[in-house]
Amino acid sequence: MPDAKAAVLLTAFSGLALLIYAIPGPVKFGPISDRGARPAYADNAMWHCVLFPLVFVLGAAAGLYPLSVLYDHFGATVGLLNFGGLAFCALLYAKGLSRLGLRPSGPDAGSSGKGLLFDYYWGTELYPQLGGVDVKRFVNCRISMTYWMLAGVSFAAAHGRLDPGLVLCAASQFVYLVKFFYWEIGYMRSIDIITDRAGFYETWGCLVWVPSIYTLHTRSMRSGSPLGAIFAVGLLGVAFNFEADLQRQRFRETGGAALVWGRKPIAIEAEYHLARHTSLLLVSGWWGVARHAQYLFELTAEICQQAAWSWGLLAGVGTHGALPLFYAAFLTVLLVHRAIRDEEKCSLKYGAAYAKYKAMVPYKIVPYVF
Structure with a gap:
């Protein structure tokens, strides 16, 4: 179940990601959608890739929290992401259908015509934004991939000893995610973004499934x-x-x-x-x-x-x-x-x-x- 420490952890995690998200960068564009929309992105992913892990490690070095903090509060964190993710998907569902006083961010929105459950699962909007923040980019990259990137480091630290297997695994996982952030604009042009709407499948999957399943091996590994x-x-x-x-x-x-x-x-x-x-x-x-x-x-x-x-x-x-x-x-x-x-x-x-x-x-x- 969620607890107060998990809430503080995720608030700080999201807050730092939002601060870095606001750093300006060259504007890059995604493909034109079926309804003529062309999303624009500030190319600042490498700022996030460098600054976020640096702040995370420096905070642990300063004694604000142990480096193993993601491992220590894993269960409560995923629980909070689960409940919060389900509610957030409901908000996105309403937004794509112009309900609760919310409006879609572009022309690629509306019901699929396949019923409430499918619309909640698949989503009702292709490129939703909240407060000028692109929901897909923030959730998929700046939250999901960042958690995965730091999980190996934090989980390895939780063992309390220098284990060659754990260290190499964390290092290689970290390199893979550095590559991802270098290529982030390419990801924003991939099938995950230009085809899949922001619903349970895409959004809850990145908020809950990725932190839970993509880190499964690092939580149970042995050298x-x-x-x-x-x-x-x-x-x-x-x-x-x-x-x-x-x-x-x-x-x-x-x-x-x-x-x-x-x-x-x-x-x-x-x-x-x-x-x-x-x-x-x-x-x-x-x-x-x-x-x-x-x-x-x-x-x-x-x-x-x-x-x-x-x-x-x-x-x-x-x-x-x-x-x-x-x-x-x-x-x-x-x-x-x-x-x-x-x-x-x-x-x-x-x-x-x-x-x-x-x-x-x-x-x-x-x-x-x-």
């Missing part, structure tokens, strides 16, 4: 070997995942002019229905190897760098049974399903151009396999 090899493979997965995302991001921002692997990229010009808008589909680099190669590297990074200490090789499964495997299984299903959804969206959006891309790059995720 094993060979630590160095697993750590190296995990970092390699992060590097390739980062490279794949960066290739596409630079390709789009330069209108196809950026070199990919030292060569002029192969591109397919695709026209879609919004005022005959034209987009370029990258067919070079990792995007010429598989249509969603970044998911393969994300699975490699996630499973090798974070999960191996508890379930991949040795003591985790023996100590805790199959439970720590849940995160890896869930992530695999999530990314495969996301790739299928992305395929459906792109096929509808780009038509013959995407069919041509699929013919040129026949594999979804794993080359020569799937």
Whole structure:
């Protein structure tokens, strides 16, 4: 159950995130929505990535709280996030339907026509804002991903001793999330943001599911070997995942002019229905190897760098049974399903151009396999 300490922790956590959110940055835009909206974002994620962990560590060093604070109050914190998340999703539901004196933030809002429960689950607004704060960006990135980023550090500190496995796991997890914040604008252009509305699935999932499930392995891990090899493979997965995302991001921002692997990229010009808008589909680099190669590297990074200490090789499964495997299984299903959804969206959006891309790059995720 929630308690006062959890309330103070989450208030301070959210307050610091809001302060950093207000730092100005270059304006970047998301894709144009089906109803013509184009969200704008201040590109200040790296300020958050640097300042938030720094303040967190300095606060612990100053004796304001133990570094293990996220571990110490985990249960009450998740309980409060759960109750608060359910209520917040109800608020977003009302906002998207112009109820309780609230109004949608843009044209992509309204009922799905599938009933109250589905609207609550899926959401009634694509890009909600509250007080000038983009709800999706703040919840998904500045709360959810930040908690996950610091969880490894805090959970490792809770053991009270320097354990090589825990330290390497926390370090590799931290590196993965640094990569995420560097790429945050790319995430704001991904299927999670441009397709999924801000409802229970998206918002409660980031507020409660991510802190609970994505940290499951770090709460039950035990050291094993060979630590160095697993750590190296995990970092390699992060590097390739980062490279794949960066290739596409630079390709789009330069209108196809950026070199990919030292060569002029192969591109397919695709026209879609919004005022005959034209987009370029990258067919070079990792995007010429598989249509969603970044998911393969994300699975490699996630499973090798974070999960191996508890379930991949040795003591985790023996100590805790199959439970720590849940995160890896869930992530695999999530990314495969996301790739299928992305395929459906792109096929509808780009038509013959995407069919041509699929013919040129026949594999979804794993080359020569799937």
